[in-house]
Amino acid sequence: MATVKTTPNKPKDAGLEARQKLGWWHAYRFLILRRLSQLSIILMFLSGPLWNVWILKGNYSSSMLFDVVPLTDPLITAESLATGYLPEWTTIVGALIIVAFYAVFASKAFCSWVCPMNIVTDAAAWLRRKLGIRQSAKLPRNLRYVILVMILLGSAVSGTLLWEWINPVAALGRVFVFGLGATLWLVAVVFLFDLLVVEHGWCGHLCPIGAAYGLIGAKSLIKINVVDRERCDRCMDCYNVCPEPQVLRLPLHGSESDSPIVLDKDCITCGRCIDVCPENVFAFGSRFEKQVQVKNI
């Protein structure tokens, strides 16, 4: 049992201890890998328009991989179906591929490893920690699921894709390929909202795309595991850095009966908790109790 800290680390120092103790790469590896993943996907969209090397055609809403594999945002497809329109098979198959992948792969992996808005909201959260902005307007975390249902019902009633006129995630995705328009303002609004109004406001409380992926990946295979609760010295770095800190409480500080696996569907499998923990409490693993040991880099 590690000695419990009497004073937890400050939010602005989240990851500092891990950096000093375990080295720079260890404290940032999954963050760097995620940024590389996000940027490489942006590059796959851009390589066609820029250098005529077409890897992904389209954008995050709907795309074609190597002109063969269709990929479609499940929420847009659901909205389209809700209006009573049956899209062509390309769109349906694309949505099924995405749903199957994220249902099996990892909890909300889209949010942390693919979504471009994640870079913006992470930046806002980082700045929030550095500036020591602690207070936050309270929004219920489940509001996103209410919004998700509202969007689907609204699409059915209105007959249009209700969410798409304001969808900042799709708008940001379009920026890279189709140029920056007024989208900049929309992204700025999300950034400032996260920075000044609600902590993790967009991704953690409002975004219906994330909510959809949360439902899709609720039973996915890869989850964050608490390797050993005993090691935890309550420095609070993981809570400070986690975009969904409520998912850590039970696996880390729950009772005997609580699983040491982060099973909550809201966990975005970003691995920041693994990065910043100076005691190596966390590791990527599977959702099963009797698990195969996963070797972490």
Added chain:
Amino acid sequence: MKLDPNRRQFLKNATRTAAGVCGIGVILGLQQHQANAKEGVALRPPGALAEKDFLAACTRCGQCVQACPYDMLHLASLLSPMEAGTPYFVARDKPCEMCPDIPCMNACPSGALSEELTDINDARMGLAVLLDHETCLNWQGLRCDVCYRVCPLIDKAITLDRIHNDRTGIHAKLIPTVHSDACTGCGKCEQACVLEEAAIKVLPMDLAKGLLGRHYRLGWQEKQNAGKALLEEQHPDGLRPAFDARMPEGQVEPVYQHMKVQPDVKVATPNRATYDYVPNPTTVDAPEHYPNLDLNIKGVK
């Protein structure tokens, strides 16, 4: 300077509220700006479903925009005249080039640009309408004809129809006339219009077309279809005295002349596509009427 906690709390709340209000304000402001986005009439790519269905089907992926070899499609941003993320083009800017293989439609994954469009000439992106008779040069009795000449479906989608020129009394006006059964709405006429602001514009179908009442029949068409007049040949006897009674003293109602049924012949403008069109020679013969006419009126030596 150390602020007391209450004041600090107040300042923080005030800042947060201001930021929130600004954010909402920006979003609402963007919506207001949409009305000011004046780029011309925005049109959908070929094969687009009816607007309401299109908005339900389009996944805003932009693959049609990327597929267009002429870069004439745009993806709407928040300030565009169309819903954010949907494709449109502005004919005055860059019209549709009418690719026979319709790459934009084939790139569409959702069917918002319908696969049912197999021949680009069946596309109905909109309908060209000669809107302004006061500026159109042909309406002034001049021979501009540019919209007619550039039309990919010349003599089908746009014909030149002759009317009398009342101003001169001896000329014709050749009026560019669009036919909705052929016009695809590609917008080449609008782009080519020589005026500062096009007199012919492509409008969305629902704006461009009127609709006859379903009960409405055009007498001459019915007559044409039936091959004979559908009314009584003679005035009914019962009405004859009434007609005569309305005439001045000593005069009788003129005898009603029945309209003759004539085949509906369209006279096309000479067209290089249909036969060997030989333009009039442009060389002018020497004047013969006044061979000795001296134009040196001022007597310049």
